[in-house]
Amino acid sequence: MTIDRVIFAFAGCMIFLGLILGFYVHPYGFGLVMFVAANMLQAAFTRFCLVALILKKLGVEPGKAFY
Numbered sequence: 001m002t003i004d005r006v007i008f009a010f011a012g013c014m015i016f017l018g019l020i021l022g023f024y025v026h027p028y029g030f031g032l033v034m035f036v037a038a039n040m041l042q043a044a045f046t047r048f049c050l051v052a053l054i055l056k057k058l059g060v061e062p063g064k065a066f067y
Contacts, residue, residue, distance in 0.1 A: 003055045004063030010051060011036050 014036045021029025043049040047065075056062060 001060070002063035003052050003060050004065045006055055006060060007049060007051055007065075011040060 015033055018029050018032030018036065021032065023029075039049075043052075
């Protein structure tokens with residue numbers, strides 16, 4: 001599994017978690033969804049992603065989006 005796929009899976013899990021928290025726990029849970037969306041937009045334009053750097057140092061195979 002490449003870094004790209006791990007990041008997309010992680011972002012998807014965080015979005016689901018934020019939605020569940022927002023609907024069932026507290027409306028501030030939607031803030032997590034907004035943070036993940038903002039981070040994805042930032043990474044799309046700058047090609048910088050902190051999670052990608054951490055995964056690369058852990059030895060996960062790089063993909064084409066984050067290197």
